[in-house]
Amino acid sequence: MLIDIIAGARPNFMKIAPIIRAIQARQEGGSSLSYRLVHTGQHYDVSMSGAFFEQLGLPHPDINLEVGGGTQAEQTGGIMTRYEALLMESPSALCMVVGDVTSTMACAITAQKLGVPVAHVEAGIRSGDWSMPEEINRMVTDSITNWFFTTSEWAGSNLRKAGVSEERIFWVGNTMIDTLLTNLSRLSPPQVWDDHNLKRGEYFVITMHRPANVDSSGKFAEMLRSIGQHTRGLPVVFPVHPRTAKTLREIIDLPDNFILAEPQPYLQFNYLVRNARAVITDSGGITEETTVMGVPCLTLRDTTERPETVDLGTNELIGTNPEAIGPALSRLFAGEWKKGGIPPLWDGKTGARIVQELEKLLLPNSG
Template sequence: MLVTIIAGARPNFMKIAPIIEAIRNAAQQGKDMSYRLIHTGQHYDKKMSGDFFEQLGIPEPDANLEAGGGTQAEQTAAIMVRFEKELLENRPELVLVVGDVTSTMACAITAQKLQIPVAHVEAGIRSGDWAMPEEINRLVTDSITNYFFTTSDIANQNLLNSGIEQERIFFVGNTMIDTLLKQMPKFQQPPFWQELGLKEKEYLVMTLHRPSNVDDAEQLKSLLDVLEQGTEQLPIIFPMHPRTRNNIEKFGIKLNNVKVVDPLGYLEFNYLVQHAKGVVTDSGGITEETTVMGVPCMTLRTSTERPETCTIGTNELIGTNPKALEKALEVLFAGNWKKGGIPKLWDGHTAERIVEHLCTIFEVNVVEGSTAV
């Protein structure tokens, strides 16, 4: 059985690494299973791509579609045109997509047009906010998926509510947590740790990328003002995309406690998160990692597709009002942040369960004459 695995953007890489490892392990045990890794090139700078492949032990892609850049429509079209050629030349039994980026949706559509079954890892998550491009990607992908691998009971219910049959839904857990737990012993102190005089639980980490937070001058300035004034003089480490850095310069925002650093690799960034007093973010994936590491997390959004990080984990959805951030920081510094727990099946064995299900679905057996034990 040949499985074509899609990686396009930074969040995908953490999700595919354990799946590749599980397929390799199945093959070593004699199962008739192999994979072909396709990088769409949706994210293509070194920190978004190369470093992650190296640090997570992901092999060089079998093909890079180099479809980065352009508008949403241009990128979707480029991925579909190039992926169609790839599938015609190397037709698999299954296309496996992960997450909710443009590549996820584009490759799922292309595969189905060629009547190749699609499996979606991290299926069924919903924010309810159609203004998010990711939400459109999720809805479209799940509407044409054959096999759904889910991270939570909430995702299961979302799929059932949309009419998906129970027998096509497989609750397996979270592959991103597989990667986190495996890589945790390898986390690396970032090079600026000594330079900035960072100490355990005596700094915050911030990540912002959503246009509503970083492209609006008043909003960005208000959020940064709260952080400058409401963190008891502790430094806030802000790995920043060049576009956001340009906005700060353009808007004339002066920073003191907020320390801007370049984007970090996986091992350095998660070292920073693991040892932080708290995290301020508008990302979804980081809320999962902070939940497992037990780090307080404040999410600057009005909706989340990962509600289990709030109901079970250490995350709080505080909205985009800077006043709400101010109150959340007061709770953190008063020592009253919730302890949180870890959602069911976020245990480091999700990819193994996915591959086991695929072997059952596609009746993958041990190859005759195999010497595997």
């Protein structure tokens, strides 16, 4: 029984690795479940995708659609056209998509139009912010999904409110946390650690790539200046996303304590996160990792699709007003940041739970 596992962008690779490992383990036990790893090529440079296959022990893709760059519409059209050709030549029994990137939506639409059912891993999360491309991708994907694998009860509640029946929702946990827990002992310092003599708890990590934050150099510069002003001279390591780099070139005066770096491989980036005083970000996935590692996280957004990281974890929504950064960092330095805890089922066993449910759905007589 062949499953297409779709990956196209950096976050996808972390989410599919545990599922592939779980399928391989079941195959060793005699399961007839098999997979075809389809890389859409949405992230096509080594720093954003290539190194992840090596570091996470992922097999090379069975298919690379090689869609490359372009606008979101161009990428969507390219992925759909090429995935359609693949399915017409060699159909699968299921299309499994993960997360909320362009590849997720494009392959889900293509599969359904050809009568291939869709399973969505990380289904049901919602920010309520339609200005985020990811929110549109989530909503479209979930509107045509057959089976929903969720990270939290909150995500399941969103799906039930949208009319999804209970028997199609599977609360399994978080595959990205599976990957993190599997690799904690393998984290290693990047070159920037030695080059700048960084020390545990004595630097910050910042990541920013949301269009609302980085596409305008004026607002972006204000945020960076506020961070530089209120981090009390400690180094601020800033791995720069390709999207962010374009605007960053327009900013002349960066704070003196900023250390700009290339996007980091998985093991090196999470080494930086694990040992940081705190992380300042507008990412969603990083808030999950900081929650599990117990690292304070300041999110420069007004909404989040991962409220469990705020309600239970170490994350706080600071908003997008640069003036809010100073008070938040003052609380951090005063030792007033919450300790946080780990959400239910974020235990490293999500991949196995997903595959167990897939066998029930696709191989009902296997047991």
